Structures are given as C-alpha cells and as structure tokens.
Amino acid sequence: MKTDPFDVVVVGGGPGGYVAAIRATQLGLRTALVEKAELGGVCLNWGCIPTKALLRSADVLRLLRKADQFGIKVSSPAPDLQAMVARSRGVSAQLQRGVVHLMKKNGITVFNGHARLADKGLLRIMGSTGESEIAAKHIVLATGARARVLPGLSTSPDSVWYYREALTPSHLPKRLLVIGAGAIGIEFASFYHAMGVQVDVVELADRVLPTEDAEISEFVGRELQAQGMTLHLGSGVAQTQRRGDKWEVQLSGANGKRLEVDVVLVAAGIVGNVENLGLEGTRVKVEKSHIVADGYGSTGEPGVYAIGDVAGAPCLAHKASHEAIVCIEKIAGQNPRPIDAHRVSACTYSHPQVAHVGLTEQQARAAGRAIRIGKFPFAANGKAIAMGETGGFVKVVFDDVTGELIGAHMVGEEVTELIHGYAVAIELETTEAELMHTIFPHPTQSEAMHEAVLSAYGRALHS
Template identity: 70%
Template sequence: MMMTTTQADYDLAVVGGGPGGYVAAIRAAQLGMKTVLVEKAQLGGVCLNWGCIPTKALLRSADVLRLVREASRFGVQVGQPTADLQAMVARSRAVAAQLNKGVDYLMKKNKITVLHGTARLDGPGHLAVQGAQGASRLAARHIILATGARARQLPGLQPDGESVWSYREALVPVRVPRRLLVIGAGAIGIEFASFYRALGAEVSVVEMADRILPVEDEDVSAHVAESLRKEGMRLYTGARIAATSRRGAGAQTEWQVSLEGRHQDSLVADVVLVAAGIVGNVEDLGLEGSAVRVERSHIVTDAFGATGEPGVYAIGDVAGPPWLAHKASHEGVACVEKIAGLNPHALDPNNIAACTYSHPQVASVGMTEAAARQAGRSIRVGKFPFSVNGKAIALGATGGFAKVVFDAASGELLGAHMVGEEVTEMIQGYAVARELESTEAELMSTIFPHPTQSEVMHEAVLAAYQRALHI
C-alpha cells in the first residue's frame, strides 16, 4: 500500500488514547498546541474500556448483592437474591461505552485530531500511521508515547477465553466458574477474587509473596486476608505454580495445579485467572535505532517524561510503575506543561494514592510502616478502628481501620493506610495533606464533620500522639 505524507504539521502527536494520552492531548489543546492523537482501539484505553471502570461496575453489582443478602439486618425483608450475570456484564459494558463516548466528545470539543490506527516513530519528528484508511506520515514537533501495558502471560496459561482468563475475559464471562483459581494477589487479582466469590464461586488465590496485596502495609494485608478467609476464600501465599495439567475442553475443562514453596498443595479449578502483573507495550513503536531506552519492558524517562530521544516522551504504564490511571493522567499534564515552557512540579510517587476495590476496600498513600523503618526514620504510628465510629456502626460497616505513619521529629505525614467500607473515597484527604506538606498539627486542628466515617482518619492522627478520644 502506498504511503502518503500529510500536509499538516502538529505541535504534539500522542500515541495512545488511554487516561495518560487523552488527558495529555486535552492539556496540549488548552495550551494552544495543534494536537493529533493516534489510537489503535478504543478511546479511553484499557482503563476505561477493560480495566478501572468496568471492573468497578461489576464490583458494585457484587456489593449490592451482598447488601441485599444482609437486608434483614437493617429491618428490610426481601426474598433470596440471585445474581443475573448477563445483566451485570451488560451494565458494566454500558458504563464503559458511555464514558468512551464522553472521551470522543472531549476530543471534538478541544479540536484534537483523532486517527484510528497504529503509529511508530519514522525518523526525527515524524510518525508513520497505519489505519483503516491506509498509511500516512505526519510531522510533529513533540511526540508522546502513551501506549500502556498488557497482562503478563504465564507459560502454558495463555488466555483462551474459556478456561484461562486474563482481566479481559474475566470482565465478560458467560458463566460463573464453580472453581476459580486466581494467580496473583495484587489489586487486580483480589478484586476479581472478591467479585466471583460474591457470586458463589469457590475461589483460591496463589501469590508468590508472603502475603496478599504485598505492596500494602502489613496490617492492611493481614486484615484483608482474614476477611477473605471468613468469606470462604482459600489463600496460598509464599507459593508458586510448579506444574499444570488440564483435562477436557470448553465448559468441561478441569485444571490440576501443583504448588511449591510454603504450600505444596494440588488444586483443582475449572477456570484459571492470571493476574500476575503487566508488560509495557513497547513493541512496533519504531524504537529501534532511536535513543529511547527500554528496561524490563518499560521506557526509561526523566521526571517529566522525556526519553533519550529529543522530542520523544513517554507517560503512563509504558513508562513504568506505579501502574495507575491517575498517575498516567498527572504525568500527561506535567509532560505537556514542561513542553510548553511552564514550570510544573515533578511527580512524587509517594503522593500518589492507590486503591483496591475488593471487599473490604483498601486505600493508601505514602510509605508503609515497614518502609519508613527501613528508611531509618524515627516514626510515630496511629491506628483507629471503624468498630467504634458512629457512622460506621449505623451503616453496619464496622470492619477495618485507618493507620497513619508520622516522622517523629518533624511531624511529616509519611504514609496513610485504610481498609474498610468506601475507604477509596476517603484516602484523598490524606493525599491532599501530603501534597500540602501538612504535619500532625494541621491534621489535629482540622475539624472533621460528624457523623462520618472520615472521623476515623482524625482519630488515627490523634492516636499517633496518644490523644485519641473515642477509644
């Protein structure tokens, strides 16, 4: 097919329309840059279409199911609820589709040219684009690579849409597996484990680390593990897959999985869900011959996304951890503002909150207690439970706690960790505190509204200084 050269010159070309790429494009347009965005699939990327948003829609269905099952606790009598899997999946896909249309609207509103296809570097300041309408070559003064990442595959456990799933297959199931094995106990693995357990699946989780949610504070991991076990989930930590074999096909498939390490068990499953990390999408980008450096499947950048190749930048998951949509969006804005000659602040990973929407929910920002001690900090730790919080008691949501870690000398809030009902909606309070460099003094003097679950956040701060009032 003949390649044509576009006549338009762009100030910025963005490759990838996920939460990093499309936000970067919008900010560039706001700053007066002529911008083009190239996306090979759906605007919004994995997060909006196959990750953050549709999973939360499914998890909301699971929460409603749990709540209805417990309705009698609240004086409400209902019949035995049943899960309509097809309706849950349809709602999840509809939510994603609505937001996908929203991103399309934002591109048009901001007069951003959108090209559907693949793009690769084609010499300094140029991209070769291959789409449904053929091939073209465009010129851009700056190029941002925001191609994201994909699920890591394990040998012998490649997703087949039937008995081996990645997150994509887990989002559109045709049936609830009777026995589900989840490999990986990070946020994605634990979220799906929670969803399918709520729907009645027998769920086992295998994790190589010595605890589930290994990047979270140890107290949080322990609480979640206890809660999941009470729900009937089996957790195998400090274990790895030694061997696998399968019998049958389709819905009749049965997996035999042998473990080694702390657990040397043999597990049986109908479906295996692989949630063992991600790999950056660095292939077919034309990086060969450029000064762009790749390490462990991720593009190496400076604090503002610049690579070793002049005029080429990388943001989001393809640029490395933390692999979070809001980190990608923030990186996109900072990168564009740096290109525009403004003076943005470099992203501080310790100020990026992380959320896991399992049952119970988990949210954190900053250093764990163990990390602070390993860094040689002298610390004060405060912890306060939801079990004595008035609003939590009224809601019937008394599990969990808030935990804070302060520098003992300066009062700096080093980290905050929460587990419980809707803590993902509260962690932003601690994130703001870290961004504003608040100390224990400001947090103690802040008046939290009553009755709210957020009062636990205040009491945790007080507890770090032996001033907790309600325990």
C-alpha cells in the same frame, strides 16, 4: 499522505494520552492523537471502570443478602451474570463516548491506527485505510500496558481468563483459581466469590496485596479467609495440565498442593506496550518492558516522551493523567513540578476496600526515619456502626522529628472515597498540629481519620 507538522502528537488514547492531548490544546499547541483501538484505553474500556461496575453489583448483592439486619425482608437474591456484564459494558461505553466528545470539543485531530516512529519528528500510521505519515515537534508515547501472559496458559473464554475474559464471562465456574494477589487479582477474587464461586488465590509473596502496609495486608488476608476464600501464600504455579473440562494445577512452595479447578484467572502483573513503536535506532531506553523517562516524561531521544503505564510504576490511571499534564506543561515552556511517586494515592476495590498514600510503616523504618504510628478502628466509629460496616481501621505514619504526615493507610467500607483527604495533607506537607486542629464532620467515617491522628500522639478520644 503527509499533513502539516503538529506541535504535539500523542500515541495512545488512554487516561494519559487523551489528557495530554487536551492539555496541549488548552496551551495553544496544535495537537493530534493516534489510537488503534477504543479511545479511553484499557482503564476505561477494560480495566478501572468496568471492574468497578461489576464490583458495585457485588456490593449490592452482599447488602441484599444481609438486608434482614436492617429490618428489610428480601427473598433469595441471586446474581444475573449477563445483566451485570451488560451494565458494566454500558458504563464503559457511556464514558468512551464522552472521550470522543472531548476530542471533538477541543479540536484534537484523531487518527485511527498503529503509529511507529519513522524518522526524527515523523510518525507512520498504519490504519484500516492504508498508511500515512504525520510530522510533529514533540511525540508523546502513551501506549499503556497489557496483562502478562504465563507460559502454558493461553487465553480461553472457557477455561483461562485474563482481565478481558474475566470482565465478560459467559458462565460462572464452580471453582476459580486466581494467580496473583495484587490489586487486580484480589478485586476479581472478591467479585467472583460474591457470585458464589469457590475461589482459590495463589501468591508468591507471603501476604496478599504485598505492596500495602503489612498490617493492612494481614487484615485483608484474614477477612478473605473468613469470607471463605482459600489463600495459598508463599506459593507459585509449578505445573498446569488440562484434563477434560478441568485444570490440574500443581503449586510450588512449602505446601505444594495440587488443585483441580474449572477456570484459571491470571493476574500476574503487566508488561509495557513497547513493541513495534520504531524505538530501534533511537536513544529511547527500555528496561523490563517499560520505557525509561524522567520526571517530565522525557526519554533519551530528544522530542520523544513517555507517560503512563508504558513508562513504569506506579501503573495507575490518575498517575498517568497527572504525568500527562506535567509532560505537556514542560513541553510548553512552563515549570511544572515532577511527580513524587510517594504522593500518588492508590486504591483496591476488594471487599474490604483498601487505600493508601505515602510511605508504609516498613518503608519509613527502612529509611531510618523516627516515626509515630496512629491507628483507629471503624468499630469505634458511629457512622460505620450505623452502616453495619465496622471492619477495618485507619493507620497514619508521622515523622517524629518534624510532625509531617508521611503515610496513611486504610482498610474498610468505602475507604477509597476517604484517602483523598490524606493525599491533600501529604501534598501540603501537613503536620499533626494542623490535622488535629481540622474539624471533621459528624457522623462520618472521616472522623476515624482524625482519631487516628490523635492516636499517634496519645490523644484519641473514642478508643
């Protein structure tokens, strides 16, 4: 079956794909979307949203355990794992229904099935009811990415978890090994440790969260160890062997320890979903499992675009959504500004939380820039003291020649809700003078953001 040509067909219904479809209809383009699984993609169904629901449960549990510090008597709070998982799945389901509603509201034709390029401007869809073909002037690939599977560690609901299994556990292991100390690995480590699980984390780099500013990473590493986690940094997994109901894991590196764990949770990066898309014979280029695209999502093949995780780092839902808008507006003949990756903020919802935007101190120095650094601890912030959450700090990086804010980094309670302030400032190319003149409300944690700016110029008032 063939339909009349669409102006735009989007392949993939995640935060890049469904936003692309909505923006296309807003601009008057006849639009279709093809999705083989749930609308909302991995982020909404198996990533960003359900993990944050679980982590919220962990936060509540931590707070209850120290309720006596706030003058509240609570007896023996304990986790109900299945209730937590059920709530997490319910949150995702609610939002997934919202995306379905948005497709109907915007008049977007949705096809359920797997799409591949069949010819120029033609897609073949393999669905549960058979095959069909649809034509489009522009095809946007937003097929996302999936967890990297390590050799010898195939998925097992009882003993080897990737993100899907970690989100829907049937039991709590006594001892858990997390492979990978990036954002995903550290978030899951934080959740399971809060549940009372003995957690080991192995990471090839010499610090956790290795893409963060070094001072932030070092602080998080110390905090995780103080909480009781065991970190194996500068180490890899040399060998794994299943013995009975345990995994024996031999680590590589200087320490080369041998561990015995109940469950292995793999968080060793992602690979783009580029298989079976019909890219063979086209000028679409794939490098390291990701489609090569320019700042507007254009690939080497005219009329074919790629956005989101399938187009490479940074692999973040909000980056995918903004790429979608840029791509569609370019298709519609507008003149959008391409994304600057250094202006994309990123958050890790571990305990403590981490957030950043812009350059790290190390990146700025490596680029040869003269810089000023400012820092301010939450231990000197009134709101943080009142909340009983004084760990962490705010760090800012300024260009010493122009005064422009070029980087901001935070670690501490709910800093993921603060970073947008610096993201706006960096987008506006704000200088220290404008930030100093900005009046931050009292008492809030955001005052630490102001004090960090003052600190860079020797003017901090409360430290």
